Amino acid sequence: MIAIAPAFEGRCKLGILKLEGIRIESCPEVMQADVNEFCRRRTKFFDLEHATEIPGVQKARELFRRLGTDPNKTRPCSETFLRYVLRSGKFYQVSNLVDLTNWSSAEIASPICIYDRAYIDGDITLRSGAEGETFESIRGKRMDVIHQPILADQAGVFGSPFADSARTRIRHETVEALAVWFTLSEYSNRALLADIETYTERLIQYKIGQPGQTEIVT
Numbered sequence: 001m002i003a004i005a006p007a008f009e010g011r012c013k014l015g016i017l018k019l020e021g022i023r024i025e026s027c028p029e030v031m032q033a034d035v036n037e038f039c040r041r042r043t044k045f046f047d048l049e050h051a052t053e054i055p056g057v058q059k060a061r062e063l064f065r066r067l068g069t070d071p072n073k074t075r076p077c078s079e080t081f082l083r084y085v086l087r088s089g090k091f092y093q094v095s096n097l098v099d100l101t102n103w104s105s106a107e108i109a110s111p112i113c114i115y116d117r118a119y120i121d122g123d124i125t126l127r128s129g130a131e132g133e134t135f136e137s138i139r140g141k142r143m144d145v146i147h148q149p150i151l152a153d154q155a156g157v158f159g160s161p162f163a164d165s166a167r168t169r170i171r172h173e174t175v176e177a178l179a180v181w182f183t184l185s186e187y188s189n190r191a192l193l194a195d196i197e198t199y200t201e202r203l204i205q206y207k208i209g210q211p212g213q214t215e216i217v218t
């Protein structure tokens with residue numbers, strides 16, 4: 001079960017996709033070519049100075065403000081991905097599934113996060129981080145999440161729309177995952193489902209895995 005805490009109700013919605021039959025490998029060449037083309041288009045029309053003018057970036061920033069976070073201090077992961085592209089002209093590579101998720105997030109300029117379902121413990125809630133709560137990021141940094149939007153399960157914080165968690169990171173042995181889209185409450189269900197469908201089509205096209213159940217949580 002996935003729920004949004006009462007304090008966040010009416011401010012945001014989540015798109016949920018379960019992934020199955022995953023094979024974690026390096027990014028295939030055909031997908032890398034498509035990612036490179038995305039980077040070429042973004043750097044042709046935008047630079048770091050104009051990053052906030054990219055369509056969708058202000059939407060993600062408004063989402064963070066509604067959830068109690070200053071996007072100038074804590075950026076949505078989608079904006080972080082975009083700024084890396086504008087700075088370097090390329091996308092950093094991790095694995096096929098992580099690269100697909102990061103690319104898709106940058107493309108719509110809205111946070112999409114991916115988690116290994118085997119390391120999620122019970123029900124999930126999107127809520128504000130409490131005093132003293134932290135989690136370890138995939139870079140080994142201890143993240144203080146007080147008043148930040150976070151995803152928590154029975155074991156505590158396991159993710160956020162601004163940093164990935166070491167506990168639920170995608171591993172080479174990952175076979176089932178959970179993808180989460182974070183967006184504004186007024187973003188239409190039709191548009192959100194279209195975003196998820198684009199992702200699932202690529203998931204199949206690049207032979208990464210198979211889509212399972214889809215859900216929208218408001």
